[in-house]
Amino acid sequence: MATSVEKAGSVPEHCPGTESANAGKASACAGCPNQQICASGPKGPDPGIQLVKERLEQVRNKILILSGKGGVGKSTVTALLGRSLAAADKERNVAVLDIDICGPSQPRVLGALNEQVHQSGSGWSPVYVDDNLSVMSIGFLLSSPDDAVIWRGPKKNGMIRQFLSEVDWGTLDYLLMDTPPGTSDEHLSASTYLSQAGLTGAVIVTTPQEVALLDVRKEIDFCRKVNIRILGVVENMSIFVCPCCKRLSEIFPAATGGAKKMCEDLKVPFLGSLPLDPTIARYCDEGRDFVGDLPNSPAVDALNGIVTRLVEMCDSKEE
Ligand SMILES: Nc1ncnc2c1ncn2[C@@H]1O[C@H](COP(=O)(O)OP(=O)(O)OP(=O)(O)O)[C@@H](O)[C@H]1O
Numbered sequence: 094m095a096t097s098v099e100k101a102g103s104v105p106e107h108c109p110g111t112e113s114a115n116a117g118k119a120s121a122c123a124g125c126p127n128q129q130i131c132a133s134g135p136k137g138p139d140p141g142i143q144l145v146k147e148r149l150e151q152v153r154n155k156i157l158i159l160s161g162k163g164g165v166g167k168s169t170v171t172a173l174l175g176r177s178l179a180a181a182d183k184e185r186n187v188a189v190l191d192i193d194i195c196g197p198s199q200p201r202v203l204g205a206l207n208e209q210v211h212q213s214g215s216g217w218s219p220v221y222v223d224d225n226l227s228v229m230s231i232g233f234l235l236s237s238p239d240d241a242v243i244w245r246g247p248k249k250n251g252m253i254r255q256f257l258s259e260v261d262w263g264t265l266d267y268l269l270m271d272t273p274p275g276t277s278d279e280h281l282s283a284s285t286y287l288s289q290a291g292l293t294g295a296v297i298v299t300t301p302q303e304v305a306l307l308d309v310r311k312e313i314d315f316c317r318k319v320n321i322r323i324l325g326v327v328e329n330m331s332i333f334v335c336p337c338c339k340r341l342s343e344i345f346p347a348a349t350g351g352a353k354k355m356c357e358d359l360k361v362p363f364l365g366s367l368p369l370d371p372t373i374a375r376y377c378d379e380g381r382d383f384v385g386d387l388p389n390s391p392a393v394d395a396l397n398g399i400v401t402r403l404v405e406m407c408d409s410k411e412e
Pocket residue numbers: 160162163164165166167168169170193196198272273274329330367368369370371372373374375377378
């Protein structure tokens with residue numbers, strides 16, 4: 094098994110793996126550039142995996158929100174799903190965890206920009222934006238929202254482990270985890286730490302144009318490779334309805350049939366489309382509650398349909 098410190102092509106053919114008691118000591122390790130590191134490193138699975146499992150025992154559904162490309166509206170959709178899930182049933186406890194370490198946007202989108210998290214004996218307390226909707230983000234730990242987080246993989250890995258194992262969520266029905274775009278350190282860390290905790294699955298957000306769908310196919314491939322169930326794809330900014338003349342325009346043309354066709358081709362559930370609505374952008378920039386304030390808008394209608402299908406997917410065992 095290759096470790097991140099090994100150079101490509103330098104893994105001995107019979108590498109015993111870093112978790113093995115023989116790591117660094119087996120005959121196959123002789124001459125490997127990482128022999129010393131493997132011989133002296135801790136053995137066995139990362140204890141963080143067990144800690145995350147214990148911490149998330151009271152969380153019924155754990156959902157990763159993914160996107161292939163940046164800027165397709167993943168954070169916006171995460172926040173809106175959180176608001177809609179929480180608004181639909183006041184008995185339901187929902188939380189959003191922002192693991193986009195380098196670009197945390199949930200504090201702004203959920204209107205909690207100047208909040209701070211508190212530490213108690215039972216862990217970090219998340220910030221409540223509603224009675225049944227809480228949020229945790231690295232954004233709360235930065236001294237200024239303009240601070241840049243420039244971290245390498247191991248440090249991001251440590252922060253994700255802390256977020257997953259030290260936040261005192263209480264009992265939750267849905268935990269939505271907003272990730273960075275693509276498939277990077279954060280995704281690998283999250284999927285590893287959640288491997289024993291019962292990850293419900295992933296929602297993939299995209300826009301309709303082929304350049305975005307190309308990267309969604311990679312994201313689907315990633316999920317299949319690391320055994321993450323795909324709960325469905327959300328197509329964001331699929332259509333624009335002019336607020337003046339009500340004419341429909343395709344801002345991002347679905348030249349290859351859009352996300353729905355791609356889902357049919359790849360046999361992945363399609364959760365629905367969300368229109369491009371400038372009011373969504375304004376509300377999210379200002380951290381206001383779009384779902385609560387405009388419950389009769391076509392976008393909230395579309396969102397509620399997506400949430401209904403998502404809940405059905407979570408409640409059903411198989412795709
Ligand atoms: N349905 C929508 N209608 C109008 N504006 C939207 C919609 N969805 C997202 N936006 C806007 O698009 C911009 C990008 O959205 P967002 O930050 O959620 O994308 P992202 O995919 O999370 O980006 P990143 O790659 O940085 O994580 C934001 O200004 C947001 O308000």
